[in-house]
Amino acid sequence: MQHPSSRGAMDFEIRKNRKPGGGKLTQERAAYFQLMEQGYSTREAARIVGINLRTGKKWRNGHHSPGKGRKAVPPIYPGHGHTPEPPGPEEPPAASRYLQEHERIHIADRLREKASVRQIAAELDRSPSTISREIRRNRRPMPKGGFAYQPFHAHRRAERRRPRPKPGKIGQNPELRNFIQDHLERRWSPEQICQALRTRFPGRPEMHVVHETIYQALYVQGRGELRRELTRALRTGRALRRPHRHAHKRTSRAVKDMVMISDRPAEAEDRAVPGHWEGDLIIGKDGRSAIGTLVERSTRYLMLVHLPVEHSAIATRNALATTVQTLPRHLWRSLTWDQGSEMAAHRAFTVATDIPVFFCDPASPWQRGSNENTNGLLRQYFPKGTDLAAHTPEDLTAVAAELNSRPRKTLGWETPAERLAKLLATAS
Numbered sequence: 147m148q149h150p151s152s153r154g155a156m157d158f159e160i161r162k163n164r165k166p167g168g169g170k171l172t173q174e175r176a177a178y179f180q181l182m183e184q185g186y187s188t189r190e191a192a193r194i195v196g197i198n199l200r201t202g203k204k205w206r207n208g209h210h211s212p213g214k215g216r217k218a219v220p221p222i223y224p225g226h227g228h229t230p231e232p233p234g235p236e237e238p239p240a241a242s243r244y245l246q247e248h249e250r251i252h253i254a255d256r257l258r259e260k261a262s263v264r265q266i267a268a269e270l271d272r273s274p275s276t277i278s279r280e281i282r283r284n285r286r287p288m289p290k291g292g293f294a295y296q297p298f299h300a301h302r303r304a305e306r307r308r309p310r311p312k313p314g315k316i317g318q319n320p321e322l323r324n325f326i327q328d329h330l331e332r333r334w335s336p337e338q339i340c341q342a343l344r345t346r347f348p349g350r351p352e353m354h355v356v357h358e359t360i361y362q363a364l365y366v367q368g369r370g371e372l373r374r375e376l377t378r379a380l381r382t383g384r385a386l387r388r389p390h391r392h393a394h395k396r397t398s399r400a401v402k403d404m405v406m407i408s409d410r411p412a413e414a415e416d417r418a419v420p421g422h423w424e425g426d427l428i429i430g431k432d433g434r435s436a437i438g439t440l441v442e443r444s445t446r447y448l449m450l451v452h453l454p455v456e457h458s459a460i461a462t463r464n465a466l467a468t469t470v471q472t473l474p475r476h477l478w479r480s481l482t483w484d485q486g487s488e489m490a491a492h493r494a495f496t497v498a499t500d501i502p503v504f505f506c507d508p509a510s511p512w513q514r515g516s517n518e519n520t521n522g523l524l525r526q527y528f529p530k531g532t533d534l535a536a537h538t539p540e541d542l543t544a545v546a547a548e549l550n551s552r553p554r555k556t557l558g559w560e561t562p563a564e565r566l567a568k569l570l571a572t573a574s
Contacts, residue, residue, distance in 0.1 A: 160196035171197065178202055183248070188255045203259070207269075245272070245280055245304065250297035253277060257295055280304075315355060316363045316372065322353050323372065326360060330376045333526050336360035338552060341559050379526070401490050404505040407482060407513055414480055420444040420569050421479035424517035425466070427457055427488055428524055430534035436488075437534050437542065438465060439524065441517045442477070445565035446557065448520055448549050449473075450542035454535050459490035467498050476573060480504060482514055523549060 174195045181191035192202035249270050256266045263281070267274040284300035285293040316323050322343075329339045336357035347353035363372040364380075414422035422443045427436045438451025449472070451465045470478050482504045483489045492503040506513040527545045528534055550563040557565055 171201075175205055178205060182206065182251075187251075187258070189258075206255075244308070245276070247297065247301045250280070250284075250300050253280065254295050254297040254300075257281070314363060315352075315359060319352060322355070325353075326355075326363075327372060327376060330360075330372070330379045333379050333548075334552065335380075337555060341553060341555065345559070401485055401487065401492070401505065403493060404485070405502065407504045407506050410480060410482065410504040414443065414482075417444045419479070421477045422482070423478070423480065424482045424514040426484060426514065426517050426521060427453075427462075427486065428521055428528060428534070429457075430528070431531050435534035437524075437528060437537070438462065438469070439517060439521055440466075440469065440481075441520045442562075442566070443516055445562050445569065446516055446520070446554055447562040447566045448546050450524075450546045452539045452542055457488050459488055462488040463491040463495045463498075466495060470499055470501065474570070474573065475500075477569065482506065484511070484514065520549070 174197055178191050178195045178197065181194060182188075186194070188202050188206060189199055192199045195202075249272075252270060253266055256269070263277050264274045267277045270277070280300070281295050284303050285295045286299050288294050316326065325343065325346075326339055329342065330336075334342070339360060340355055340357045343353050343355065360372070364377050410422075413419040420442060423440050424443060425438065425440045427438055429436050436453045436457035438453055438457075440449040440451065441447070449469055451462075451469050453461060453465055455461065466481075478499065478501045480502050483492070484506050485508060489495075489503065489505075496502055511518045524545070528537070547563075550566075551561050553559040553561055
C-alpha cells in the first residue's frame, strides 16, 4: 500500500509482515533518510515510513546505547555530512559560508524539538550567533500573532537578499532623499542630518540612516542616490573623498609678553564655566583681507569680527574691543589665540576690556579646537582665495546666526544659540 503523502516524493510501501520490536529496519531507514534529504520534517518522514517518531529522531540525531555488544550510533548530520551509510547516490553538499537549505531544514526540526541555539549550532558546526541571526532575520510572522521559522521560506528570503550590489536606502525612499538634499543645501553636515531624522521621525526606522550612508550616496560612483553637485555644500566642498593628512607645521611669530596657554585657568580647560573664548583670523585673497572669528568654548557660540580694511595689530585690537561689548561682561573671562602677529597689541586689548589673552604653543592648532572646527565651517561661506572685504557686517551677522542655529552633537544636539540663551536667562 502506497502512502498518499509520499506520492511525488518517492515510492514506498509499509511492510505488512514487520514484527513489532524485531528485525532490522534497513529499508525503512533508507527511505527515512531519502525523505529527509527531500525536505520532509522528522515527524512527516516518520509517519510516511511507518516508524515511531522517537525512532526517527534516534536515526537522525544518533544515540548512545551502553550495554554489552551494543554500539553508539552517530548522528546523520554531525557537520555537513552523513553516516557511512547515507541513502541515495548523491554526494552531500559542500561546506559554504552561507547556510544551505538542508541546514535550514535541520534548524526548523530542532526548533520544534525545543533544542537550544547552541545545540543546533554545534550539530551544524556553525557559530551560535549565525544560527541566532538566521532565526531572527528569516522567521515569519503568523496571522494569529507570534513568529514561526519555516525553512523553505527562510531560504527564499536569504537568496533574495544575497545579490550585490543592493539598491541603497536613500535611493528607494523619495521622502528620505528629499529631506537629506534639502538640509545639505542648507549646509548641514551629514551627521547633523542623521540626528535630525531620528528626532523628526522617531517611530519610522525607514527614515533613519547613519552619516556614512549619506557620504556614500554622494561619493560612490554608480549609486546616483543624491545629486553630485551637493558635494559643494559639504564643509570641504570636495567632489572626491581624500585621506586624512598631517597638518602643515606652522612657524611661530614673535609676540612680546605672551602668557602661554599653560597659565590659563583650569576652569577653561574642562568647559564647565562659560566665558572662555577662542579666536583667530580667516584670511582672504593674497592675505589682504580677513575676518575675525570668536568661539565660546562651553556653548560653541560664534561671533564674527568685521575687518574690512586691514588686519594689523591695532585694527584687530580695536575691532575685537568693539565686538566684545555686545555681550554681558560676565561672559568674557579669557581669550585664547595663536601666535599670530595680529595679536601683538594684546596687552592694550586687555587694558581696554579687562579680558586676559592666552597664547597657544607653536604648531598646536588643537589647543583651539573649537575655533579651528568653526573656521572650517566658515570656509563654506567664505572660500579660500576670495576677497573677504566684500562682505558687510550684516553678511557676517547672517552667517553667524545660521551657524549658531545648527544643532551640535557635542551639545547633545542643542544649538549654540539655545545654550547661550539659557546662560543669559540664568544670569538675569
